[in-house]
Each structure stands twice: as C-alpha cells, then as structure tokens.
Amino acid sequence: MNVGFIGLGNVGAKLAGSLLRNGVDLVAHDLNPDLVQGFVARGAKAGDCAAALMRDCDVVITCLPSPTASDAVLQEMLPEVTEGKVWMEMSTTDEAEVRRLGAAVIARGGAAVECPVSGGCHRADTGNISIFAGCDRPTFERILPLLILMGRRVLHTGEIGTASILKVMTNYLATANLLTLSEAMVTMKAAGLDMATTYEAIKISSGTSFTHETESQLILSGARDVNFTIDLVLKDIGLFQAIADRNDVPLELSPEIIRIMKDGQQRYGERAQSDRIIERLEEVTGHKVLADGFPTELIDDEPEEAGYEVVINREAAQ
Structure with missing residues (x-):
C-alpha cells in the first residue's frame, strides 16, 4: 500500500x-x-x-x-x-x-x-x-x-467512535495524575523532603504512574516541556466531560480539573506546556520543585520492537 x-x-x-x-x-x-x-x-x-x-x-x-x-x-x-x-x-x-x-x-x-x-x-x-x-x-x-x-x-x-472515547479517557486520567503529582511534590517540598528522594519514593510505590515516570522528571529538571500544551489538554478533558454529560454521569473531579487547567492557561498562555501547571502552587507557596540530575527532554531508550495486536482476555474479564 x-x-x-x-x-x-x-x-x-x-x-x-x-x-x-x-x-x-x-x-x-x-x-x-x-x-x-x-x-x-x-x-x-x-x-x-x-x-x-x-x-x-x-x-x-x-x-x-x-x-x-x-x-x-x-x-x-x-x-x-x-x-x-x-x-x-x-x-x-x-x-x-x-x-x-x-x-x-x-x-x-x-x-x-x-x-x-x-x-x-x-x-x-x-x-x-x-x-x-x-x-x-x-x-x-x-x-x-x-x-x-x-x-x-x-x-x-x-x-x-470507541477509540476516541477511550483516548480522551486516558488523557483525562493523565491530567488528573499530573495535578495530584503537582500537589504531592509541592507539599513534600514544603515539608522539607529532598525532591530526588521524593521522586524515587513515588516511583517504587503504589503511587507511581506513567505520568510520574515521565512528566515528573521534566518538572524536576526545570525544563517543563512535555511537548503537549494546555490548549490540547483542555480540548481532551473537555471532550471527556462531554461524554459524561451525554451519558448523565455527574462527575465531581472533572469540572475542577478543567477549572485548574483553565486558570493555568490564563496565567501562562494558551500554548504553555501542560506541566507548567505545578507553577500555580509553587507561586503561592514560594517553594520551587527542582532537583539535579533529571533530563530536560524525554527520550525513549527502549529499542524499537515489532508491534503487535493486544488480545483481550475476555474470560478473565467475566
């Protein structure tokens, strides 16, 4: 083809x-x-x-x-x-x-x-x-x-249609995780914890996630450039909220996440990088969440491998 x-x-x-x-x-x-x-x-x-x-x-x-x-x-x-x-x-x-x-x-x-x-x-x-x-x-x-x-x-x-629904769901979850990580790291900084130690504690614990293992590194290095902007985040989480509205699901966290991201957009600009959202808390507390030794850009160091179809285990799901 x-x-x-x-x-x-x-x-x-x-x-x-x-x-x-x-x-x-x-x-x-x-x-x-x-x-x-x-x-x-x-x-x-x-x-x-x-x-x-x-x-x-x-x-x-x-x-x-x-x-x-x-x-x-x-x-x-x-x-x-x-x-x-x-x-x-x-x-x-x-x-x-x-x-x-x-x-x-x-x-x-x-x-x-x-x-x-x-x-x-x-x-x-x-x-x-x-x-x-x-x-x-x-x-x-x-x-x-x-x-x-x-x-x-x-x-x-x-x-x-099903793939789009699932995609905006995953972006909603990633955004929610970014906001909770921002609150966690600023709180640990305020409590006097070392930021590199905090990163590792999250990484090896039940609190870890894909968002932590990628975006938290860019936050700590000060680069704060995940190659995904706030306007795109708002588009995706807005689509997720619309799905909930159409299906009469009274979400509680989603409207607050949208409010926080809109506030970040007003502060830092429509095309600001999404991981700059932590700066809202840094500014109000006076604590800067930084640590030495973290990368300024994300590089996939896994070797390229042949792709494959993910097969759903429907027996386990029942």
Missing part, C-alpha cells in the same frame, strides 16, 4: 517517520512546506493537496490539531474517495464527529478507521507508542500491518 500522511506536527511527524523508516511508500502533506521538504529529504514524496493524496494513495492518514481541521481536510478528500480507499484518523477528536466523518467515507465505498495514539511524543518517535483502533474487524486486519509499524501495542476497540 502507498500511504498519504497529512499533518506533520509534533505527533504526526513522528508517526510518519516510523512509516518512512520502515520502508513504506509515503506521500507527505502539511500546510507548512518546510515540514514536507524535511520528509522529502528523507525519501518521501510531496503531496500537492489533501484531495490529490486521496486520489493517488491507497490509504490516507490524518493527524491534525482539532476536529474542525479534520473536517476541513476530509471534505476536501471526500470527492476522491472510491471503493477500496482507506481513511485513517489519528487525531484526538470527538467520537460523534469521527463517526459522522467516517460514515461519509463509508457511504462512498471507502473504509474509515480512527486510531488515536497514547504514550507520549517520545514513544511516537520510536514506534513504541500504543494505538487504539476503532473500525470493523475486516478493516482493522487490513490496516494492522501499518499500525504495527507506528506503534508497539495496538488495541482493536470495536466500532468507529
């Missing part, structure tokens, strides 16, 4: 890079021509526009910053969708919207897959990220060879 890739931002460039690194015939497109030329220099072809990619490629992948952007790109591609074409949406988007757009593709004889990623930009760079895929089973099996080049663990979540 020759593959078109639209959206070469922080995440998209890394996913597209994994395809290119593994020998996929790739056509790249982005509104920023410099990003496209960077891929051309690495062996990709430049795509003229979204419609041309859908016309000329077997599969077109989109990885875009908002549901509005995804809609605009798909509307451009839709007239070129014919029998056998596949659209893969790797953006984090609203499940109702991806179902609407997917239905439009399927109505023209194509196939639609939503496949958001989870696990951090550093793992997207090495092909070790996790991928959720929502679509019918035959389509999933058709595009699985591409998914396992971009991610290590691939989970078929069910029909289209």
